[in-house]
Structures are given as structure tokens and as C-alpha cells.
Amino acid sequence: MRRPFAEFRRHASSRAFCYQLLVAGLALALVWLLVEQTGAELRTRGIRSGFAFLFEPAGFSIGESVLDFDAAQPYWRAFLVGVLNTLRVALAAIVLATVLGLCLGACSLTRNVLLRGLCRAYVEVFRNIPLLLQLLTWYFLLAEKLPSADAALNPLPGVFLSKSGLAFPWGGEVPAAGDFGIAGGGAVTPEFLALLLGLSGYGAAYLAEIVRAGILSVPRGQVDAAAALGMTPLQGLRAVVLPQALRLMIPPATNQFLNLTKNSSLAVAVGYPDLVSIANTSLNQTGQAAECISILMAVYLGLSLLTAAATGWYNRRQLRRGH
Amino acid sequence: MNIAGWKCCSALIAVLALTPLAAHAGKTLDLVRQQGRVACGVSTGLAGFSGVDSKGNWSGLDTDICRGIAAAVLGDPGKVKWLPLNSQQRFTALQAGEVDVLSRNTTWTLTRDASMGLHFTAITYYDGQGFMVPKQSKASSVKQLRNAEICVQSGTTTEKNLNDYFRAQGAKVRPVVFESFEASLKAFFSGRCQAYTTDVSSLVSIRDKEAPKPGDYVILPEVISKEPLGPAVRRGDDEWFAIVKWLVFALIEAEELGITQANADSLRSSPNPAVQRLLGSGDDSGRLLGLDREWALRAIKAVGNYGEIFERNLGSGSSLKLPRGSNALWTKGGLMYAPPVR
Ligand SMILES: N[C@@H](CCC(=O)N[C@@H](CS)C(=O)NCC(=O)O)C(=O)O
Numbered sequence A: 001m002r003r004p005f006a007e008f009r010r011h012a013s014s015r016a017f018c019y020q021l022l023v024a025g026l027a028l029a030l031v032w033l034l035v036e037q038t039g040a041e042l043r044t045r046g047i048r049s050g051f052a053f054l055f056e057p058a059g060f061s062i063g064e065s066v067l068d069f070d071a072a073q074p075y076w077r078a079f080l081v082g083v084l085n086t087l088r089v090a091l092a093a094i095v096l097a098t099v100l101g102l103c104l105g106a107c108s109l110t111r112n113v114l115l116r117g118l119c120r121a122y123v124e125v126f127r128n129i130p131l132l133l134q135l136l137t138w139y140f141l142l143a144e145k146l147p148s149a150d151a152a153l154n155p156l157p158g159v160f161l162s163k164s165g166l167a168f169p170w171g172g173e174v175p176a177a178g179d180f181g182i183a184g185g186g187a188v189t190p191e192f193l194a195l196l197l198g199l200s201g202y203g204a205a206y207l208a209e210i211v212r213a214g215i216l217s218v219p220r221g222q223v224d225a226a227a228a229l230g231m232t233p234l235q236g237l238r239a240v241v242l243p244q245a246l247r248l249m250i251p252p253a254t255n256q257f258l259n260l261t262k263n264s265s266l267a268v269a270v271g272y273p274d275l276v277s278i279a280n281t282s283l284n285q286t287g288q289a290a291e292c293i294s295i296l297m298a299v300y301l302g303l304s305l306l307t308a309a310a311t312g313w314y315n316r317r318q319l320r321r322g323h
Numbered sequence B: 001m002n003i004a005g006w007k008c009c010s011a012l013i014a015v016l017a018l019t020p021l022a023a024h025a026g027k028t029l030d031l032v033r034q035q036g037r038v039a040c041g042v043s044t045g046l047a048g049f050s051g052v053d054s055k056g057n058w059s060g061l062d063t064d065i066c067r068g069i070a071a072a073v074l075g076d077p078g079k080v081k082w083l084p085l086n087s088q089q090r091f092t093a094l095q096a097g098e099v100d101v102l103s104r105n106t107t108w109t110l111t112r113d114a115s116m117g118l119h120f121t122a123i124t125y126y127d128g129q130g131f132m133v134p135k136q137s138k139a140s141s142v143k144q145l146r147n148a149e150i151c152v153q154s155g156t157t158t159e160k161n162l163n164d165y166f167r168a169q170g171a172k173v174r175p176v177v178f179e180s181f182e183a184s185l186k187a188f189f190s191g192r193c194q195a196y197t198t199d200v201s202s203l204v205s206i207r208d209k210e211a212p213k214p215g216d217y218v219i220l221p222e223v224i225s226k227e228p229l230g231p232a233v234r235r236g237d238d239e240w241f242a243i244v245k246w247l248v249f250a251l252i253e254a255e256e257l258g259i260t261q262a263n264a265d266s267l268r269s270s271p272n273p274a275v276q277r278l279l280g281s282g283d284d285s286g287r288l289l290g291l292d293r294e295w296a297l298r299a300i301k302a303v304g305n306y307g308e309i310f311e312r313n314l315g316s317g318s319s320l321k322l323p324r325g326s327n328a329l330w331t332k333g334g335l336m337y338a339p340p341v342r
Helices: A004-010 A012-044 A075-107 A113-128 A131-145 A190-216 A220-228 A233-270 A275-286 A289-322 B003-018 B028-035 B061-074 B089-095 B110-115 B157-168 B181-189 B200-209 B238-257 B273-279 B295-303 B306-313
Strands: A153-156 A159-162 A165-168 A176-178 A181-183 A186-188 B038-042 B080-084 B118-120 B125-127 B129-134 B149-153 B174-178 B195-199 B217-219 B227-229 B232-234
Touching: A075 A113, A075 A190, A075 A233, A075 A275, A075 A289, A113 A190, A131 A190, A131 A233, A131 B181, A165 A190, A186 A190, A190 A233, A220 A233, A233 A275, A233 A289, A233 B174, A275 A289, A275 B110, A275 B157, B028 B061, B028 B238, B038 B061, B038 B089, B061 B080, B061 B238, B061 B295, B061 B306, B089 B118, B089 B232, B110 B118, B125 B200, B129 B157, B129 B200, B149 B157, B149 B181, B157 B174, B157 B195, B174 B181, B181 B195, B195 B200, B200 B217, B232 B238, B238 B273, B238 B295, B238 B306, B273 B295
Parallel strands: B038 B080, B149 B174, B149 B195
Antiparallel strands: A153 A159, A159 A165, A165 A186, A176 A181, B118 B232, B125 B227, B129 B195, B129 B217
């Protein structure tokens, strides 16, 4: 006689599937319960809840934005501006940190003692000072030491540097003195600059270590082989060592890029309107803490998953090419 | 939001998600008595309202309200636990039950009163939003600040008023928004912004206490909003709400009746029934609030009447020298008016 249940029990994979389904179901039920409970509790405490506020006018201005933003526009657009501001500074910092990290990593391995010492010192110092402190230092250095907008530094034609930030020619427009400071062309604020410098300076120190470890992991024989082929050390590094080191560097570097993106949430400390800053303002204007924080969490989770996916794809491609 | 803010928010969410209905219904008054202290949310340091000295002593109009509550409820104005909160943390701290009363230059608005799980009790200071600029600024009126960069702290009514005002003028401004009070001030005083904006009384306090050279800054004449400031309590506890509200009224009433810190004891034998009621020598006004008959007497002896509190912290007795203005009693042309304590 066939006993379907015993057979099912013997069938390991479908059994595992059922257990997983059960666990997932339980987890979902738990989340649902928490959401329900929170909603009910918020109602009895007279705290407004729900996401309807996203479609109401925000009513506050945002100091700098990639998109045009006006206070009459809804909250969701303010959040979008925040996301874009976060991405803007994070991407710029990732590029800068990578370039700086590569240089520092390579330089930590040169035979020149002085250069090596300097690079090592940089890494140690910047890795070990809390990022928040570095950001505040950069920010107040810029705000304190730069001249005011009406006496802006003019290091290159069309480029102005002052307490109001860095203005540069952009889109066919050259900046010039306006009512309050410099107007026209492209501009970044001191808040953006401080965040960019802070994040990339800090990130570069970690990336330098990753680069150094990656290079050191390439067998010494490879370097000698490159030299035997008549390559200069720099050529050897570029053509032989780096391509092999890169594969090892990608997973930890991804981690650093993610960290850097998440660290950009320290922006509020220096007044840069990133996602967290805008979520904070929205939270305070509407009182909807649970909603604003869940949006924040969802966006950072999304960004992390995206970055992980992108580097995963790149990593697999590198591995395939490596054969 | 900084770490404390996050902690506070997650605490709130955890509390909301995990406590079944009945668990938090415990009355604030019982809790305060049981713990022997009033948890009072104040600013991180705004001289005149809630400032802290180098020895850790808090003083100011907002802190005196908390002292008054502690004196009325616990019989000792010293039994206050101070919780410094920045603009952003304040409401979550109140919602999450970390403070029993929020007495922190906080503006009474519809949104806050109706949707943030709190109730404003009474108005302790009628304020309005103003602007401060460096003395050598090109702007002598707020209207000239169009397109200017203006430093402001986030989580305030200030942030939104700023936008409303300039929009109505058909102009734009560029707010530079800081989470911490300290950072916003530092940025302004290092010249990052062309103006700083907040409540006028706060501007006076900032200029006096925080500016490197007070004489280098001027406050522009325009006041662009109404900022009625006062203590708030959590929703859902009508008894505690009544206690805080009537404590403020009692202090205002005391000024109107001429009762001061110094003469309160001797006025207990006053023939005036209103004075007797307030000081507990006539009808028992405390019983209805769940307190004893001398609740108001103790508060007045601890911090003085409203006028005394004002002058000591903000007026002639302080370095701010703010005029009473709208905060004078209604009998003297101001707006301070307490419903009858009877
Ligand atoms: N009354 C306004 C502004 C109150 C406010 O928070 N002002 C700031 C700027 S003066 C402040 O007191 N900061 C002190 C702090 O964060 O500790 C409101 O309720 O939103």
C-alpha cells in the first residue's frame, strides 16, 4: 500500500520547501501583526498614520537640488530630491575615494620610504578618526576660512570659491557676482564639498588597505615575470598585477561603497539636504515618524541591494574573463 | 536625526508595536509620584528659556514651569529630571513617554495639537519669528533677503514659515538646514549664511549668549509669524493635562492677584476669596485636580508668579532685557489671561 505522507517525508526537497513556506508565512504574519498593532496604537494615541501625506504639499524649501523643487510640490517629490542628493554626493565620493584609494594603496607598497610612510600615515590617521568629526572639521574649516561671497577667491577664470561654495562654468554659463554671492553657472555648496571631502577622504583610507591587500595577494613571480618582459613597474602594475588583484578587491570594495553610501546619512550634521535630512524635516512637519523612517529604511535597503547586484554582476564578468 | 533621535524613534516604534492597549493607561500623576520626579523635556541650551550653567543647573522660563509642576505635585521644586532635546527629538520623546511634560519653546500649531499625539496646555510666551543679520549686511529689512542663504534648525515651525513668507513675496530663499542647534549657530557665526532665523526671543538670547560679539549682529524689524510657546503633554491623560494647564494659569492668576514668591505665605490670611482659593486657605482648589489644597502656594513659593518668572529669566532681571510686550497681563495691555481659578 502506498503511503503518500511517508513518501512526502522522504522527499527531502519538497519537505524543505514546505518548511520554508511555513517560516515565510509566519514571518509575514508577524510583520502584519506588528503593522496592525502599531496602526491601532497610533490611532488610539491620536497620532496620524498612513502614507497619504506623501501627496500633500511639502511646504518647505530645499537649499540645493538636482531637480527643480518648489515648496508647493508634494512630499514624495521632496523625498525624491533627497534620494537624488544622497546619490549625487555618494557617487561623487565613491569615484573620488576610489581614485585616491588606488593611489594610496599603490603608494603604500613603493620602495620610497618617505612616500610610503606618508601614505601609511594618511591611512592610519583617516581610518581612526570618527567620520562625524572629520565632516565637522572639513565643514567648519570651509565655512570659517574661506572668504565671504563678495570677496570670493577666483583661482581660475569663471571659478569662484567662497563661503557660499564652489561656482564653476556649466551649461554654457559663466558665474558672476549677484545680489547675495555668486550667481549663474554650476555651483556646489560648502555642505556638499565638506561631505564629499569627508566621505572620500575616509573611504579612501579603507580602500587603500583593500588595494594594498589585493596587490600583495598577487604572487611575487607575476611581478618578476612582468619585469622580465621589460615592463616598467607602473606598466607591470597596470597590465599584470591590477587585473588579477581587482578580482580579490571587488567584494570588500563593494562593502566600502555601501558603507560610504550609508555614511552619507551623516549629512544632517553639516546641513546638506540628503535623504535623511529631508525625511527628518518631513517627520517633524507631519509627525509621522513610523512612515518616514520606514521610507528611509526602504530606500537605503534598496540602494544597498542595487549596489550589491551591480558589483555582483561586475564580479562575475571579471571572473569569467579571468579564465 | 542623530543617535539619540534614532534611539528615541525606535523606542517609540517598539513601544507602539509591542504594548497592548491597557499597558500604558497608567496615569502620569501616579507614575510621577511613584518615581518621585517629573521628567521634563527642555532645549539643549537656550538661555532665558532653558539654559544650563557650568555646574549643570538649569534655569529659564521653561524650566521654571517644570519646577513649579514638581513643587505642586511632589512638594519639591528640585524633583525634576531634565532631558535636553533638540528640535527634532522633542515630540518623539514626549510620545514615547520619556518625558512627562515638554516645556521647550515649542509653538502651538494645529498640526502638532491634532496629529502628533500631544496636547498643548497653555501659552507661556507669545513670540514671533524674526531674522538676525550681521551688522554690515546689505539687508535692513527681511524683504531684502530674497535669494539669500538662511541658516535654520530643522524640526521647527521656522523652517516652514520661512518658505511661506518668501513665497508670498514671490521670492525664493535657500535654507541651510542643520539638525543640531549648535551647528546651525556655528555656521551662521562663521559667516556661512546671510541671516539666521528663529523666534525673536531666541534671537535675542542667541545674540546675547552665543554671538562672538553681540554688537556685531542686528535683529531685523519684521516679525513674520505667530509663535505661541507653551508646555505640551501626551494625549490620553486628561488629569495630567489639567494639572499642567492649571499650574500655568495659577502662576498667571497669582500675578494678577499680586501674590509673589515673597508675600505668598502672608497673603494666605488675605480677605480676598480669590487669593484664599489660590493659596489653599479658602476653598480647596487642589482636590479637583487630584492634588492637595496648597499645590499652587508651593509652586508660587518655588518659582514666583508669572511676572516674576518673566523678569528673572527674560526681562529686567536678566541680561536679555526683553520687554513684557504681548506677554504683559491682559489688565496691562498684554495677552496673558488666565481663566478663573475657582
Ligand atoms: N518655536 C519654534 C522653534 C523652536 C526651536 O526649536 N528653536 C530652536 C532654535 S532657537 C531651538 O530652540 N533649538 C535648541 C535646541 O535644539 O536645543 C518651534 O516650536 O518649532
